[in-house]
Amino acid sequence: xxxVNPSHLLIELEHxxxxxxxxxxxxxxxxSQFLVLNGDQPQTKNIxxxxxxxxxxxxxxxWNRDHKLGISIGVLLPLYNAAKQAxxxxxxxxxxxxxxxxxxxxxxxxxxxxxxxxxxxxxxxSRALLLLSSDFGTAWNSRKQIVSKKQQLAMFVDExxxxxxxxxxxxxxxxxxxxxxxxxxxxxxxFVNLQEIVEEESELVKGLAERSxxxxxxxxxxxxxxxxxxxxxxxxxxxxxxxxxxLNVADSSCFHYRARLLLWLLDHVGNCNQDANFGxxxxxxxxxxLNWVEGLIKRYIGREALWLHRRFLSVCWINHFATLSLNAPxxxxxxxxxxxxxxxxxxxxxxxxxxxxxIPDNNFEDYKAQATYxxxxxxxxxxxxxxxxxxxxxxLNILLKELCPEKSTIWDGLISLCGNI
Amino acid sequence: MGELVVEKHxxxxxxxxxxxxxxxxxxxxxxxxxxxxxxxxxxxIMGKLDVVDQDEVVSWIMQCQHESGGxxxxxxxxxxxxxxxxxxxxxxxxxxxxxxxxxxxxxxIAGLQNADGSFNGDIWGEVDxxxxxxxxxxxxxxxxxxKINVEKAVEYIVSCKNVDGGFGCTPGAESHAGQIxxxxxxxxxxxxxxxxxxxxxxxxxxxxxxxxxxxxxxxEKLADVCYSWWVLSSLIMxxxxxxxxxxxxxxxxxxxxxxxxGGISDRPDDAVDVFHTYFGVAGLSLLEYPGLKPVDPAYALxxxxxxxxxxxx
Ligand SMILES: [Zn+2]
Numbered sequence: 001x002x003x004v005n006p007s008h009l010l011i012e013l014e015h016x017x018x019x020x021x022x023x024x025x026x027x028x029x030x031x032s033q034f035l036v037l038n039g040d041q042p043q044t045k046n047i048x049x050x051x052x053x054x055x056x057x058x059x060x061x062x063w064n065r066d067h068k069l070g071i072s073i074g075v076l077l078p079l080y081n082a083a084k085q086a087x088x089x090x091x092x093x094x095x096x097x098x099x100x101x102x103x104x105x106x107x108x109x110x111x112x113x114x115x116x117x118x119x120x121x122x123x124x125x126s127r128a129l130l131l132l133s134s135d136f137g138t139a140w141n142s143r144k145q146i147v148s149k150k151q152q153l154a155m156f157v158d159e160x161x162x163x164x165x166x167x168x169x170x171x172x173x174x175x176x177x178x179x180x181x182x183x184x185x186x187x188x189x190x191f192v193n194l195q196e197i198v199e200e201e202s203e204l205v206k207g208l209a210e211r212s213x214x215x216x217x218x219x220x221x222x223x224x225x226x227x228x229x230x231x232x233x234x235x236x237x238x239x240x241x242x243x244x245x246x247l248n249v250a251d252s253s254c255f256h257y258r259a260r261l262l263l264w265l266l267d268h269v270g271n272c273n274q275d276a277n278f279g280x281x282x283x284x285x286x287x288x289x290l291n292w293v294e295g296l297i298k299r300y301i302g303r304e305a306l307w308l309h310r311r312f313l314s315v316c317w318i319n320h321f322a323t324l325s326l327n328a329p330x331x332x333x334x335x336x337x338x339x340x341x342x343x344x345x346x347x348x349x350x351x352x353x354x355x356x357x358x359i360p361d362n363n364f365e366d367y368k369a370q371a372t373y374x375x376x377x378x379x380x381x382x383x384x385x386x387x388x389x390x391x392x393x394x395x396l397n398i399l400l401k402e403l404c405p406e407k408s409t410i411w412d413g414l415i416s417l418c419g420n421i
Numbered sequence: 422m423g424e425l426v427v428e429k430h431x432x433x434x435x436x437x438x439x440x441x442x443x444x445x446x447x448x449x450x451x452x453x454x455x456x457x458x459x460x461x462x463x464x465x466i467m468g469k470l471d472v473v474d475q476d477e478v479v480s481w482i483m484q485c486q487h488e489s490g491g492x493x494x495x496x497x498x499x500x501x502x503x504x505x506x507x508x509x510x511x512x513x514x515x516x517x518x519x520x521x522x523x524x525x526x527x528x529x530i531a532g533l534q535n536a537d538g539s540f541n542g543d544i545w546g547e548v549d550x551x552x553x554x555x556x557x558x559x560x561x562x563x564x565x566x567x568k569i570n571v572e573k574a575v576e577y578i579v580s581c582k583n584v585d586g587g588f589g590c591t592p593g594a595e596s597h598a599g600q601i602x603x604x605x606x607x608x609x610x611x612x613x614x615x616x617x618x619x620x621x622x623x624x625x626x627x628x629x630x631x632x633x634x635x636x637x638x639x640x641e642k643l644a645d646v647c648y649s650w651w652v653l654s655s656l657i658m659x660x661x662x663x664x665x666x667x668x669x670x671x672x673x674x675x676x677x678x679x680x681x682x683g684g685i686s687d688r689p690d691d692a693v694d695v696f697h698t699y700f701g702v703a704g705l706s707l708l709e710y711p712g713l714k715p716v717d718p719a720y721a722l723x724x725x726x727x728x729x730x731x732x733x734x
Binding site: 133135138250 | 442443444447448451452493494497498499501543545546547584585589590591593594595596597620621623624627628630632639640641642661663664665666669
């Protein structure tokens with residue numbers, strides 16, 4: 001590779017970012033892929049053809065089309081070093097200037113000019129640096145400092161855009177997510193209602209979760225939004241995330257998100273006296289969720305996430321609805337719903353367990369996993385639900401040791417929690 | 422079963438610290454203080470701390486401290502609780518906590534507590550139970566727990582407990598082994614373990630062990646050496662470690678070693694790093710692997726270091 005001047009690389013990158021502010025995706029690309037990318041569609045611009053008049057663009061280390069940016073992995077190290085140095089110098093000058101000038105009695109016009117200049121530099125270099133090192137906290141912080149000083153909606157929105165861009169290549173970046181929440185909190189306090197943002201954020205997480213499975217930070221962001229949602233939005237989110245969950249049955253983060261939404265409804269059903277139907281509605285939502293998960297369990301054999309979601313649904317069902325139907329005679333609940341009492345529920349779960357312990361000859365491993373999850377599901381209910389009969393714990397122990405002798409230690413430990421053996 | 426290649430790991434830790442020739446290594450420089458904690462604690466557990474120049478490390482650490490009392494991840498980087506704990510821990514390893522202005526550091530940490538008992542990571546306001554652990558662990562090591570409202574801190578952590586018995590980063594967040602370690606560790610240090618449903622949490626934790634013997638950090642995830650630490654230390658603190666198969670876990674960790682160049686990876690045949698090398702060795706120590714110093718599961722430091730801190734005058 002030809003040696004390039006690192007500071008020219010940085011200028012080039014910053015030029016690309018400035019000339020295409022709508023870039024929404026960035027990736028690190030092997031030099032050989034540049035030929036492919038360019039050969040793809042020879043007429044569209046690669047950076048060297050951009051109308052800048054500067055030779056700095058001719059290095060062929062960047063690729064930009066349709067608001068996508070590619071950076072050659074061959075230049076990452078010198079580019080990072082240049083960006084870091086430029087940023088650290090700018091932020092140091094900026095902080096020094098702030099300290100010195102505010103210490104004096106009169107603040108001159110030239111101070112504001114030079115401060116504006118320094119702020120621009122910090123914003124420009126921190127953006128380039130964060131594209132290369134997404135968890136560089138000091139760079140995010142310097143942006144927070146400048147943006148909070150200006151208090152302009154457009155600038156906060158720009159921060160959301162930058163954070164989204166960085167999440168496009170680094171979807172687990174802790175700092176990018178937390179910067180996002182910081183900006184959203186201020187936007188909602190000062191400018192618009194957060195409920196308007198919720199929808200957009202939810203879509204963002206959905207998109208990222210598609211490419212980055214079981215991403216704790218992404219789903220945590222969506223969970224964080226829940227406390228800002230209205231009841232209508234909660235129900236809407238429940239409907240919306242259902243199809244995705246059905247297609248991604250191993251993503252237990254998505255099922256936790258559903259559990260979070262359902263718990264929100266459960267927490268709010270009590271203090272909603274003006275709306276008696278809410279209780280009935282939630283009862284039906286819960287029942288539907290139980291049926292839906294049972295269907296998924298039977299279709300997708302041996303998925304831990306589904307069984308864990310069922311544990312959650314079942315224990316809440318017993319604690320809140322099986323008793324609700326008895327304790328709330330004044331409520332206008334259809335009599336047919338009352339048939340779903342604890343006894344019927346328990347016998348249904350035992351039946352589900354039985355049906356899942358049948359192991360056909362093919363697909364041996366998946367069915368063994370299924371039977372194992374079914375057995376631990378029943379044991380878990382025996383521990384967590386006082387009404388649940390302490391059925392044949394010793395038989396469950398034998399079954400588990402047959403299915404998965406590798407985990408005998410665990411089975412002995414767990415069975416000791418399930419009442420008398 | 423292979424053995425722990427102590428000499429190779431020692432060499433790996435010493436050389437990896439010096440390498441600045443790849444993007445992957447320089448791009449971690451913002452958390453170099455965490456890296457120092459991982460590397461140096463590993464060396465101490467293996468009885469090899471004397472291979473490093475103490476004075477050089479201590480003087481570098483002190484250059485990472487700010488006016489506020491907090492530490493940045495490296496020189497010139499903004500302060501954050503994440504690096505402040507590492508600074509205190511590394512100084513503890515060297516028996517050098519007396520170079521600190523204890524009250525200044527303690528005031529920085531205490532100043533980040535919120536009215537609901539939770540902690541911000543820095544002045545910008547992100548809240549996480551990890552920061553609760555860091556604040557409590559740091560202040561305990563500095564013997565300044567009286568500077569915060571411990572009762573409220575405990576209440577906040579308890580409010581992050583889930584139906585499955587685990588804990589997440591904020592109330593309602595998904596259970597995660599790393600967060601569970603933080604919550605259980607903080608509750609252990611403050612003498613509040615009675616607030617944990619030990620059987621239920623122990624259940625969730627021991628279900629993290631997979632057939633390979635390795636542990637994962639959440640359902641449906643692959644086994645990963647770092648969870649040997651988080652899951653295992655939590656199980657020890659709640660007295661349920663006999664529910665997992667220790668021998669198989671030892672074998673899993675040893676299989677993740679690079680036996681030629683040293684270092685431990687997240688799972689067999691992956692690339693090694695200091696982070697997983699630390700969690701592998703610390704995990705082996707918790708499993709009473711021969712030749713290693715015992716580690717305290719709550720403070721994440723060798724037991725002799727913790728004793729020295731608490732029993733010195
Ligand atoms: Zn790991």
